[in-house]
Amino acid sequence: xxxxxxxxARAGYAPFAHLTVPNAALYRRVMSAFLAAKxxxxxxxxxxxxxxxxxxxxxxxxxxxxxxxxxxxxEWGNLRADPDTSRVTAVEDFYRKRFIYQLTQAxxxxxxxxxxxxxxxxxxxxxxxVALHDIxxxxxxxxxxxxxxxxxxxxxxxxxxxxxxxxxxxxxxxxNARAFMGSLQRTIDLHDVEVEVFLAYKDRLIQYLxxxxxxxxxxxxxxxxxxxxxxxQERVDALLRLAAAxxxxxxAPDETESAEAQAYARWVARWSGLAAWxxxxxxxxxxxxxxxxxxLGAIPQLLAxxxxxxxxxxxxxxxxxDFRTLARWFAEAPDDAARHRLWRAAFGLYPAxxxxxxxxxxxxxAARPVAAATPWAEAEPLRISPQLRRTGSYERRGKTRRVQDxxxxxxxxxxxxxxxxxxxxxxxxxxxxxxxxxLSALGALDPLAFGLCLQLLGDALATWRPGMTTxxxxxNDGTMEIRLTALADGTxxxxxxxxxxxxxxxxxxxxxxxxQTGQVRADGIPTGGxx
Numbered sequence: 001x002x003x004x005x006x007x008x009a010r011a012g013y014a015p016f017a018h019l020t021v022p023n024a025a026l027y028r029r030v031m032s033a034f035l036a037a038k039x040x041x042x043x044x045x046x047x048x049x050x051x052x053x054x055x056x057x058x059x060x061x062x063x064x065x066x067x068x069x070x071x072x073x074x075e076w077g078n079l080r081a082d083p084d085t086s087r088v089t090a091v092e093d094f095y096r097k098r099f100i101y102q103l104t105q106a107x108x109x110x111x112x113x114x115x116x117x118x119x120x121x122x123x124x125x126x127x128x129x130v131a132l133h134d135i136x137x138x139x140x141x142x143x144x145x146x147x148x149x150x151x152x153x154x155x156x157x158x159x160x161x162x163x164x165x166x167x168x169x170x171x172x173x174x175x176n177a178r179a180f181m182g183s184l185q186r187t188i189d190l191h192d193v194e195v196e197v198f199l200a201y202k203d204r205l206i207q208y209l210x211x212x213x214x215x216x217x218x219x220x221x222x223x224x225x226x227x228x229x230x231x232x233q234e235r236v237d238a239l240l241r242l243a244a245a246x247x248x249x250x251x252a253p254d255e256t257e258s259a260e261a262q263a264y265a266r267w268v269a270r271w272s273g274l275a276a277w278x279x280x281x282x283x284x285x286x287x288x289x290x291x292x293x294x295x296l297g298a299i300p301q302l303l304a305x306x307x308x309x310x311x312x313x314x315x316x317x318x319x320x321x322d323f324r325t326l327a328r329w330f331a332e333a334p335d336d337a338a339r340h341r342l343w344r345a346a347f348g349l350y351p352a353x354x355x356x357x358x359x360x361x362x363x364x365x366a367a368r369p370v371a372a373a374t375p376w377a378e379a380e381p382l383r384i385s386p387q388l389r390r391t392g393s394y395e396r397r398g399k400t401r402r403v404q405d406x407x408x409x410x411x412x413x414x415x416x417x418x419x420x421x422x423x424x425x426x427x428x429x430x431x432x433x434x435x436x437x438x439l440s441a442l443g444a445l446d447p448l449a450f451g452l453c454l455q456l457l458g459d460a461l462a463t464w465r466p467g468m469t470t471x472x473x474x475x476n477d478g479t480m481e482i483r484l485t486a487l488a489d490g491t492x493x494x495x496x497x498x499x500x501x502x503x504x505x506x507x508x509x510x511x512x513x514x515x516q517t518g519q520v521r522a523d524g525i526p527t528g529g530x531x
Contacts, residue, residue, distance in 0.1 A: 014076045015110035023069065029054055030069050031078060034103050035111055044100040046084065070101050078107030131173040132219040138166035139226035146235040149242075160243040167270045174277065174287075181294055206302060209295050216295075217454060218504070220288045221461025223278045228466030231275070240267040280463050289462045425515070427452050428480060432513040436483075439507045440493035450497045452480070456511065460484040474514075483510040 018027035033053040037045055051059065051066045060066060073079040084098040103111075141162045145155065230236045244267055248260035277287040326346055333339045370379055427449040431442070445453060452475075459473040460482050470485045485508035493506040 015078045015106045017076045018073060018078065026060065026065070026069050027073060029058055030066065030073065031107070031111055034079070038103060044102045046100055074101070077104055078110065080104050131169050132215055132223070134169045135166065135173070135223055136219060136226065138162055138169065139223065139230065142166070142230055142239060143226065146230065146239060149238060156242040156246040159239045160246040163239065163243045163267065167274070170274050170277070177291055206299055209299060213292055213295050216288060216292050217458035220278055221458065221464065224461060224464050227275050227279055228464065228468070231466040236271060240264060240271060243267055279465065281465065286462055423448060428513045428515065431480070431511050433509065433511045436508050436510045438493065439509050440491070442495055444496040447498060450495065450502070453495070456480055456482040479513070479515050481512045481514055
């Protein structure tokens with residue numbers, strides 16, 4: 001039984017109609033067999049060839065099912081059927097239905113579209129630190145080309161190739177980062193996963209994120225500086241016009257001007273997207289900084305998933321599993337009486353006569369038991385307190401439960417919090433400078449102080465604008481402020497840490513601990529309003 005396409009399917013999308021019919025799985029396998037045959041340069045397939053090409057576990061019991069599927073695909077336009085006259089040996093064979101099948105152009109286009117769809121859904125993406133290095137290289141090449149242009153030797157081919165390579169690498173970086181963060185969120189949202197597999201993957205993923213974050217901090221600032229140099233003195237505009245003119249060179253004579261204008265508009269949009277990705281402007285944070293925040297936020301989320309998995313592995317109760325077990329008990333109960341007893345034992349919803357059971361009531365029922373099936377008219381009446389009847393509540397006062405002393409646990413947590421606060425305050429005091437000094441004068445730093453220093457440098461470089469020589473930035477928690485000034489002497493700064501030596505261009509820095517100046521409290525809340 002086949003379905004006849006209607007509406008848009010009949011108007012031009014009929015090759016996709018096999019995706020929404022009851023036997024869609026069989027149709028997809030049949031089309032896969034034709035694609036595999038095309039890769040082997042086979043043009044036509046007979047029904048028995050298609051039947052043999054299907055996986056044994058998914059092969060229909062009768063070959064006639066494959067023939068019906070082929071006929072339906074011919075009706076939808078995915079395949080073309082031609083009479084098979086190669087095996088005719090008698091006149092009566094001409095009157096038998098024998099066809100050979102091949103892919104149509106529409107059917108092949110539909111399969112290509114479906115392959116692209118499946119590939120896009122299964123794409124995990126990546127955080128390409130190598131792409132950051134390539135972008136730095138291409139920006140430097142554009143600076144060289146811009147310098148040659150100022151000397152009167154413009155080279156449109158070089159400019160066009162460099163800009164094409166730059167935008168291609170940037171588009172791959174942005175698309176892969178978007179796909180990776182989406183797949184990362186799906187990984188964080190996983191619940192039914194093997195604990196050992198996830199823990200092993202977690203360690204590698206956190207190392208991967210930390211390495212990319214470090215590269216993004218260092219190379220992102222360098223890329224922002226190079227973008228600023230290119231945008232200075234309208235160097236970029238000249239390069240974009242060269243690339244646009246080269247693209248429009250092959251246009252028809254009457255369309256050259258419009259083609260060049262359109263190409264120029266496209267290049268301006270691409271460059272604007274690249275600049276917005278790495279440079280913060282007009283109160284808007286750059287995409288690189290937002291990506292860094294997303295990657296940093298993913299690490300504690302991964303650790304939270306690990307904590308949940310450890311709690312599950314430690315045997316902490318799972319309410320959904322308990323309810324499934326209870327449902328199985330109900331299903332296995334021999335009769336309704338057993339199910340009623342199970343209900344009362346599980347949920348404690350006893351008959352209303354048990355509302356005020358006390359010691360006297362229990363003694364009476366122990367002496368004269370009353371079955372649960374006893375009718376109300378035959379049971380002993382329930383005597384209700386006048387207070388319950390008057391106020392609607394009845395509470396028998398008893399000994400107050402003993403309050404558990406948790407002062408020791410609170411004291412321990414307070415000590416940990418105080419120690420962490422002191423360590424962070426010591427790191428801020430170690431970084432704070434008495435006025436302006438060189439970055440190289442900071443000397444050796446412990447891991448906590450170095451991490452704070454690296455974060456401040458990243459925040460400062462992310463706010464660097466074209467034409468700037470000095471920038472001011474505040475840490476995310478509002479407790480530190482850094483003033484960074486570029487130097488023209490080309491010296492290199494070295495900061496020694498237990499994990500290695502950090503090297504980079506030397507700058508003038510002024511780092512202020514805002515908690516000591518009274519502008520912000522130690523918990524990061526501004527004293528005079530938000531900064």
